[in-house]
Amino acid sequence: MSVTTTPEATTPPSGTPREPRSTTRSAAAARERSAVLESRIAQNPGEYRVLTGDRPTGALHLGHLLGTVENRVRLQNLGVEVFLIVADYQVITDRDDTGDLPATIREVLLDYLAAGLDPERSTVFTHSAVPALNQLLLPFLSLVTVAELERNPTVKAEAAAAAERGRRGTSGLLFTYPVHQAADILFCHGNLVPVGEDQLPHLETTRMVARRFNQRYSAARPYFPEPDALIARSLTILGNDGAKMSKSRGNALELRASEDETVAYFKRARTDADRVITYEPGRRPEIANLLQVGAHFTGTTPEALADEVGSAGAGRLKEIVSEAVVEGLRPLRARRRELASAGPRHLAEVLARGNARANAIADRTLDEVRDLMGMRY
Structure with missing residues (x-):
């Protein structure tokens, strides 16, 4: 496994054996290691x-x-x-x-x-x-x-x-x-x-x-x-304001939300002005996020979902995603209500x-x- 080394800026506390230079795993090395771990x-x-x-x-x-x-x-x-x-x-x-x-x-x-x-x-x-x-x-x-x-x-x-x-x-x-x-x-x-x-x-x-x-x-x-x-x-999921989904930002869809609240949430999701839907995470992060969420719950890929929506635009994409999330979370929400009622x-x-x-x-x-x-x- 390859590692990246950086200078140790401080001396370890007294009594601690001096280590070699700090070895922080690079992201690439961590991904390689993770693949091995998954197999094990x-x-x-x-x-x-x-x-x-x-x-x-x-x-x-x-x-x-x-x-x-x-x-x-x-x-x-x-x-x-x-x-x-x-x-x-x-x-x-x-x-x-x-x-x-x-x-x-x-x-x-x-x-x-x-x-x-x-x-x-x-x-x-x-x-x-x-x-x-x-x-x-x-x-x-x-x-x-x-x-x-x-x-x-x-x-x-x-x-x-x-x-x-x-x-x-x-x-x-x-x-x-x-x-x-x-x-x-x-x-x-x-x-x-x-x-x-x-x-x-x-x-x-x-x-x-x-x-x-x-x-x-x-x-x-x-x-x-x-x-x-x-x-x-x-997945790293964006909230409907385009920033990372976070309770503190008030842009999150709670798992306990109702189906109507879920539909309303995605209607407010930020998109862009391009009519044709394409999966371009770097250029169109908000559209890409909706495609990733929709693909996750429909069992397809973001690229395939983008092709399906095509020129129907962001409105149609939001409808597909909200329907997929509502359906995908229905069993979880039913279990949650059952547990809460107990x-x-x-x-x-x-x-x-x-x-x-x-x-x-x-x-x-x-x-x-x-x-x-x-x-x-």
């Missing part, structure tokens, strides 16, 4: 443990489904062990008002279960319910430098977004977010993380933390795995079982970390 997963899914999740800042939307959730269900159904974190602590990284967090978490759980995540095969849990996981943040922070955190692209992006929402400064929790994510992944010895290519530098922080911990405290027999990135086979007890039981399993694993990991660090008194 198909042959031996039980060898892999995935950690992934969401911040519960609102009910899930179409971008979540096509971007991450469907891939999680796919991995679960292949036999991969999936841990799904509802990262409630991360809600407070960049905002002062969390809203009705219990209600939001229930909505997220409904979306997960309706989309096909099975609590008998996947472990769903919340940050705040697993103390030992969060305690790993302390030794992990000793393995990174302030300069390394300052360079993290996710920290930069999230801080900028928080500033746009009027929040002054960067909270300490947001600043340490990459290390907190390392604790999320490593507490259960996750060795596979589905990510988009833009998240590769973020995962590199987790790999670095695992590598430095092993070098400092467990050199003879590495304790933590350096998790691999699995480039998600997913009341909150079932959701509470799902989360309680997941929290209990996550706690058992995190407690064992923290005990072993203390042993390795010589902190057993």
